[in-house]
Amino acid sequence: METIAAVGAGRMGRGIAVVFAYAGHPVTLVDLKDRPSDDAARLKAEALGEIEATLKMLAGIGLMAESAVAPILARVSFAACEAAPAALASADIVFEGVPETLEAKRACFAALSTMTRPDAIIASTTSTMLSDELQAFVSPPQRFLNAHWLNPAFLVPLVEVSPGRDTDPAVTGRLVALLEGIGKVPVVCKASPGFIVPRLQALAMNEAARLVEEGVASAEEIDKATRFGLGFRFAILGVLEFIDWGGGDILFHADRYMSQALATDRYAAPKIIEDNMAAGRIGLRTRQGFLDYSQIDIPTYQRERLAAFVGLLKHMGAARPPVV
Known part of the structure; x- marks a missing residue:
């Protein structure tokens, strides 16, 4: 079971946490923004509370038993800024979900390049930016690609996988295999505006x-x-x-x-x-x-x-x- 990190505790990060925890993976929601301790605690409570509510909703509409909610939720942890380096150092796959600005992406990938293992896959969940463009912000760039999830990520099977010009084909293969292993339907497409x-x-x-x-x-x-x-x-x-x-x-x-x-x-x-x-x-x-x-x-x-x-x-x- 690969260890998953979702960087950015917003809607996409929370959805990805639900998906992988449901499939048995340990997941850490990582917040890279340096916040006052009260704000970090509030974000943690909000994120984990929404994940729990989502799991209870899925149980309520028949996807699983109510008794499954607690063990699934237990697989999700939260790392505030000071705990991010340790959480990212143990991650096998990192999904980036920070705001859709070039400045935010550049800063995030600079941090991920130093905090993660060189063999960890880094995947952006962007819906607007091309992997060829973002790849330059990651070191080494061969381990980077886009993984575009469709909302709600915990229900829609499809994930559009878009490698960049420098992405190692083995990295694409690893991510596709991981997604198939959790019941998703990945499709591979070249870096192109709008994906498919x-x-x-x-x-x-x-x-x-x-x-x-x-x-x-x-x-x-x-x-x-x-x-x-x-x-x-x-x-x-x-x-x-x-x-x-x-x-x-x-x-x-x-x-x-x-x-x-x-x-x-x-x-x-x-x-x-x-x-x-x-x-x-x-x-x-x-x-x-x-x-x-x-x-x-x-x-x-x-x-x-x-x-x-x-x-x-x-x-x-x-x-x-x-x-x-």
Whole structure:
């Protein structure tokens, strides 16, 4: 069991503490800010109190038994500024969650570079800054990468892992293995603004806002369409898998129509869609699309996906028996 340190006792640090303590790891919330003792004690009580409340909430909604709360909470400790060096010296993995300013990051990583073992992994949880940029603040830089958690961290399975140009591949492998070991679903992506999910969801959220702005539908109707249409399908099929399922040619022609009808280039197809069309890589029908279907039994694959849709329908309470 690796020893975990979460630097920064805010929302992200507390969420990460819940995740790893739940999975059996010892976790220390580390506050690097030099505070008066009363303020440090207040922050400690607030952080541990919120973690306990979160665990009790998770028990209350059926994730675990109430009796599990105390032993999980016992795995979480708090280190104020004066205790930080000792706590960090024993950490195998350090997650940084200080405020999203370059100055705060630079100061934090300078401290972590001296207080941690050289083989300890240092991962930033930033949602805005690139690992290539932050890596320069860490020594040695090979042990640094980004680990972008999605809130609430203790529930959302996905973690976006973004190594920098100098990150040792073995470090990426260690972090991915650690995350998989606690039940998370890590995805590796290059250092790029917005990673994967924020980049996709920003487009969807802005377009939903435009639909309200243009009077196409009410906010309530748009959210209903999202939950029972968009979200329902993308809970089973990945976005690119969904393109292949329906056919890249359908997207190609839809892009053209939407661009013309709405007089905007927001729906213009990227070059890869046109290249796939030209090469005949349009999905299931040609056994090649964004994904490779050449070695799978397509009817069995389709049946499995449809069965998953039925399971989700039942979970949502939207499945109805037939009229016979």
